[in-house]
Amino acid sequence: MSASHPVPDATAAEAGSTILSAENVTMRFGGLTAVDSVNFRVARGEIMGLIGPNGAGKTTFFNCLTGMYLPTAGQVVFDGAVLPPKPRKVVRAGMARTFQNIRLFGNMTALENVMVGRYCRTTAGPFTSIIRGPKFRREEAAVRARAQELLDFVGLPNATEILARNLPYGDQRRLEIARALATDPKLILLDEPTAGMNPQETRQAEELIFKIRDLGLAVVVIEHDMRFIFNLCDRVLCLVQGRALIEGTPTEVQSDPRVIEAYIGTGPEASDEPVDGGEGGES
Ligand SMILES: Nc1ncnc2c1ncn2[C@@H]1O[C@H](COP(=O)(O)OP(=O)(O)OP(=O)(O)O)[C@@H](O)[C@H]1O
Ligand SMILES: [Mg+2]
Secondary structure (H helix, E strand, O other): OOOOOOOOOOOOOOOOOEEEEEEEEEEEEOOEEEEEEEEEEEEOOOEEEEEOOOOOOHHHHHHHHOOOOOOOEEEEEEOOEEOOOOHHHHHHHOEEEOOOOOOOOOOOEHHHHHHHHHHHHOOOOHHHHHOOOHHHHHHHHHHHHHHHHHHHHOOOOOOOOOEHHHOOHHHHHHHHHHHHHOOOOOEEEEEOOOOOOOHHHHHHHHHHHHHHHHOOOEEEEEOOOHHHHHHHOOEEEEEEOOEEEEEEOHHHHHOOHHHHHHHHOOOOOOOOOOOOOOOOOOO
């Protein structure tokens, strides 16, 4: 992202004010309560971590925040307005996400994948698009330029013409981030952005997330890699069986014995190892 084309948001006055709040969000599937009365607040310019063992409800909670699910109870307020449970409207309101199971258009190039994200901000109607009128061509050129800028920003400057399915796994994850950024979000939600990455790629992902925050965006990140989370985040919420167990600074959460217990249990196989380095599994 060039200096001439930033994503301005968090002015000095706004920084620290609430961009997203979830109020008593509950999601039930039949008899299973996957998310149970969770309250959650994210400030502008903040990196918030969401942790919890497999099946804790993290992805379901993301789905409630991003309009993929209508919560059984509770509400989500984004940028001062209650969010309608429609993913498209949520994106237009300024919230973008990536997926635990990568969802790219495999047979499209990296550039085209990012361009798709951009179209939610274009205005050319169907008629001018079909006849490829001047307005369409102007917008198309701008979308293309912006998409390349974002590929550069996420560290994929040479991936432009490569089909998404042929990119290495770590690069696919960055490409998803570029596509999410193309929607000009105020907040970005990342579901296990380092799953399947090697340590070097994980460090690069961490740098990228700091760069995104430095643009003024708020970030919410789900991860199983505790070293990554505690290094990256301003605050961390730990979910266990759908409920908020603890929310606090990395230091507070890291040292809470309930968090360690939630991850490694207290059975005979429990060890004294610190909570660390769990591989992000795709479930
Ligand atoms: N669409 C669904 N229908 C029924 N049950 C679901 C659905 N989605 C999730 N669940 C259940 O809700 C619970 C929470 O799942 P979720 O995927 O949100 O957990 P998670 O914290 O993201 O886990 P992981 O770390 O493995 O990704 C699980 O018991 C899961 O089986
Ligand atoms: Mg998940």
